[in-house]
Amino acid sequence: MKVEAWNLVRNVVKEKLARDEVALSMTVRLIRTAEIVTIAKTAGFDTFYIDLEHSSLSIETASQICMTAMNSGVAPFVRLPNLASDVIARILDGGALGVIAPHVESAEQAKQVVRAAKFPPLGERSHGGVLPHMGFRSFPTSEVGEAVNAATMVVIMIETKEALAAIDEIAAIDGVDLLFIGTSDLCASLGIPGQFEHEMVRDAYAKGMTACRKYGKHLGVGGLNAHPKLVAQFVEMGARYVSTGTDISFLVSGASAKAAVMRNL
Template sequence: MKVAARDLVRNVVKEKLARDEVALSMTVRLVRTAEIVTIAKTAGFDTFYIDLEHSTLSFETASQICLTAMNAGIAPFVRLPNLAPDVIARILDGGALGVIAPHVESAEQAKQVVKAAKFPPLGERSHGGVLPHMGFRSFPAAEVGEAVNAATMVVIMIETKEALEAIDEIAAIDGVDLLFIGTNDLCASLGIGGQFEHQLVHDAYAKGIAACRKHGKHLGVGGLNAHPKLVAQFVEMGARYVSTGTDISFLVNGASTQAARMRDL
């Protein structure tokens, strides 16, 4: 039976968002082997993102983890170290199903990320031959482009006052799928560092959710894993992607809890 390219690549996060369900993510900054994929799946996460901005992980390591995740049915994303088009292309060609773009403060910057991440006609991504997303099978370029474009997510970080001011214009860009609020950095930019319950934070999420609804996009919550009540509030308002914490924090918290429990004996 002939296999179509679109039948080989799927993104469970896109599917959950289309059903208006919440997608849960963890962040990979420490673990350098594919075991992290099995841990994420066993724990019940829908996706993870490999943070190349705040870690020493390599492109090669990210690719190996992404390849394992695709085969496990978990959507692998990568947080970019910068917005260079060649970096975006290498990460996606290596097996990622989405890129998370930091330091975007304008619609024009968001448009450039889309151009680098999407094949024509939506973007300018170059076809580099067979892709791991297709199981390294050969298909016509147009078929590959359509299938991979449909599955690949472009996530734009909203982490500064300038990005927040331009959030409606950013959400309007064709090819942007999700706006992801980095609450820590946004608070710092707004002059309210660490004040997560400040009205300005609530207003930022309300503005982001309104922009996403207006343009048919989705909003993500980041940096609030220690504040579950706030996360619940923003999900109730309409956020549908939640970053829950890093592999480092999970390991430290679990180890600390167990050490304390044993000392109490």
């Protein structure tokens, strides 16, 4: 029986978003081995992103984790350390099903990410041979490009007042799948650091949701894992991708709670 390229690569986040369901994500900054994939799956996460911006993890480590995740039904994304096209190519060729691009403040920068992340005709990503997404099988270039483009997500972070001002133009770009609001950094940029319940934050999410609905994109919530009521409000507003916290925070909070219980015995 012939194996077709588009039957080999699957992104559960895209599938959930298409069904208007919430996709839950965790952030990997500490764990350097594939065990984090099984932990994420057992805990019930749909996806995780490996944060190469705020950690010392390498592209090689990220690739090993991503390849394990692809075979476990958990969608692996990588938060980019920068917007360089060669970095984006290496991360995606290594097994990621999406890139999360920080420090994007204009439509042109968002286009740059799409060009690097997508194969022609949508982008300019180079075909470098067999991919882990295809089980290292060989397929016609056109089939690989179509299948991988369909499964690969481009996520643009909205974390500055400049990005917020350009959010409509960014959402309009073909190839951008999701706008991910980095609430903490956005608050700092707006001059209201730590004021997550400020009206300007609600206005930012409302503006983001309007842009996403206008252009058929999706909205993500970041930086609010300590504020579940706010997350619930933004999900009710229409956000469907939720970042819940880091492996570091989960470990510290769990360990701290257990130590407190045992010390009070």
